[in-house]
Amino acid sequence: MTRVVKTGERLRWSLPPALVLAAALGLWEAIVRLYAIPSYILPAPSLVLTTLMSDRAILFPALGVTLGTTLEALALAVVGGVALAVLFSQSKWVERALLPVAIVLQVTPIIAIAPLLLIYLDARAAVLACAFLIAFFPILSNTALGLAAVDHNLVDLFALYRASGWRKLLLLRAPAALPFFLGGLRIGGGLALIGAIAAELAAGAAGKGAGLAFRIVEAGYRLNVPRMFAALFLVSLAGIAIFASLSALSAYLLGRWHESALKR
Amino acid sequence: MSGPHALVSLRGVGKTYAAGVAALRDVDLDIRAGEFLTLLGPSGCGKSTMLRLIAGLDRVSSGELIRRFEDVGAAIGFVFQEPTLMPWANVFDNVFLPLRLRGKSRRSAAPAVAEALSLVGLTGSHEAYPRELSGGMRMRVSIARALVLRPRLLLMDEPFAALDEIARLRLNDDLLRLKEATGATIVFVTHSIYESAYLSTRIAVMAPGPGRIATEITNDAPREHFRDSPAFAALCRQISGALHQAMNE
Numbered sequence: 001m002t003r004v005v006k007t008g009e010r011l012r013w014s015l016p017p018a019l020v021l022a023a024a025l026g027l028w029e030a031i032v033r034l035y036a037i038p039s040y041i042l043p044a045p046s047l048v049l050t051t052l053m054s055d056r057a058i059l060f061p062a063l064g065v066t067l068g069t070t071l072e073a074l075a076l077a078v079v080g081g082v083a084l085a086v087l088f089s090q091s092k093w094v095e096r097a098l099l100p101v102a103i104v105l106q107v108t109p110i111i112a113i114a115p116l117l118l119i120y121l122d123a124r125a126a127v128l129a130c131a132f133l134i135a136f137f138p139i140l141s142n143t144a145l146g147l148a149a150v151d152h153n154l155v156d157l158f159a160l161y162r163a164s165g166w167r168k169l170l171l172l173r174a175p176a177a178l179p180f181f182l183g184g185l186r187i188g189g190g191l192a193l194i195g196a197i198a199a200e201l202a203a204g205a206a207g208k209g210a211g212l213a214f215r216i217v218e219a220g221y222r223l224n225v226p227r228m229f230a231a232l233f234l235v236s237l238a239g240i241a242i243f244a245s246l247s248a249l250s251a252y253l254l255g256r257w258h259e260s261a262l263k264r
Numbered sequence: 265m266s267g268p269h270a271l272v273s274l275r276g277v278g279k280t281y282a283a284g285v286a287a288l289r290d291v292d293l294d295i296r297a298g299e300f301l302t303l304l305g306p307s308g309c310g311k312s313t314m315l316r317l318i319a320g321l322d323r324v325s326s327g328e329l330i331r332r333f334e335d336v337g338a339a340i341g342f343v344f345q346e347p348t349l350m351p352w353a354n355v356f357d358n359v360f361l362p363l364r365l366r367g368k369s370r371r372s373a374a375p376a377v378a379e380a381l382s383l384v385g386l387t388g389s390h391e392a393y394p395r396e397l398s399g400g401m402r403m404r405v406s407i408a409r410a411l412v413l414r415p416r417l418l419l420m421d422e423p424f425a426a427l428d429e430i431a432r433l434r435l436n437d438d439l440l441r442l443k444e445a446t447g448a449t450i451v452f453v454t455h456s457i458y459e460s461a462y463l464s465t466r467i468a469v470m471a472p473g474p475g476r477i478a479t480e481i482t483n484d485a486p487r488e489h490f491r492d493s494p495a496f497a498a499l500c501r502q503i504s505g506a507l508h509q510a511m512n513e
Binding site: 156157158163176256 | 316319320321336337340342344346348350351352353361362364365366393394395
């Protein structure tokens with residue numbers, strides 16, 4: 001009975017976006033066919049799909065490279081962002097000293113930093129550094145905010161029971177910061193992909209790299225527009241997969257207690 | 265009873281906050297073992313400040329505060345105005361917290377947690393999360409947490425202020441039963457004349473600006489059917505008069 005209800009609920013949730021997507025793709029296909037638009041201007045969705053399959057030997061390894069860089073950068077951003085946020089929560093002096101540096105890195109457009117990084121680092125390391133830099137700040141700032149936003153009565157309670165600084169961090173500040181961290185992680189996940197793509201574009205322009213963005217640039221030089229669309233489709237798919245995975249992680253960790261994850 | 269026989273003594277205690285606001289001035293008070301002492305007064309008269317000083321959460325600015333027990337963390341239980349539960353932890357883990365902070369394992373703490381929950385009438389709710397409980401039940405969990413170390417002194421800062429009247433009356437009765445069962449000394453802060461009259465063996469009526477104890481009223485009436493007795497009505501009138509006088513001093 002519960003399973004039937006859950007399936008019905010899922011269907012009710014997923015049906016409207018699926019219908020809208022199907023209608024948009026159908027309209028696109030119809031317009032291309034009706035007006036006989038050449039594929040080097042706008043390929044039909046069916047051709048994009050065919051290209052995706054025929055060029056899979058080129059596109060899927062490129063997807064692997066971009067996704068690998070993105071996830072690696074995100075992991076580094078999590079480690080660095082959380083570690084720095086914990087340091088900030090322990091020492092106001094450290095926060096005052098390092099926060100301006102983090103803000104400068106955040107507000108400088110990544111596309112402007114990428115060419116410089118490509119001079120100092122090899123292409124792979126430069127792409128990784130760009131993706132890391134852009135994903136790092138939302139994780140740092142959200143986690144730092146969460147570590148500071150603890151119920152002051154609970155802080156008093158831990159003080160009453162003479163809890164050590166580490167216990168306070170592990171049993172109070174860390175769980176209180178979890179929803180904030182997960183919010184930052186979701187933003188950072190999307191940004192890491194954007195950073196990786198932006199850096200790959202810069203590296204691709206210099207004739208380096210083998211990620212999806214490079215394949216888009218390369219296909220553009222050859223006027224292979226269907227392959228450009230196919231690569232773009234994979235980039236979007238990667239972004240959706242990252243967002244969906246992080247949302248699922250968030251729902252799993254916060255499901256029973258946090259307002260943001262409760263189903264009503 | 266005073267001086268060395270008291271659990272906590274305040275001698276000429278004053279508290280001035282960093283902004284220069286004087287919250288308490290020249291407070292003399294003995295908290296006697298086994299009593300139910302209520303601090304009653306209007307907002308801003310320093311009732312909560314006094315609890316925080318007794319708990320060691322703040323330091324006195326002047327005078328002397330003497331606690332006649334070792335290990336303040338184990339000897340004092342604190343119940344806040346709000347239930348102040350960890351929303352990410354279930355009922356068991358919330359009550360387990362004080363024991364966990366003292367290095368106990370879940371297994372060795374389980375009997376003490378179960379006993380504390382049974383004292384507040386919450387047997388069988390171990391797995392529930394705070395958001396799944398009513399306001400009254402959350403406050404019971406908070407009281408169970410304060411009791412789990414078997415404290416000698418239970419400090420309660422307007423714990424039932426946010427509850428509806430029915431839940432409040434029920435919790436008042438439960439609190440008296442609980443005091444009987446544990447023998448703990450209770451210092452209770454409230455705005456309510458009726459609550460102070462019903463619960464207390466002694467009422468310290470406080471006056472504002474800066475906070476001080478205006479008068480003390482002792483209640484040694486028999487507890488049987490007290491709420492319906494003429495003695496209860498007379499005590500309420502006496503407290504009300506003292507409060508009125510304190511506010512106009």
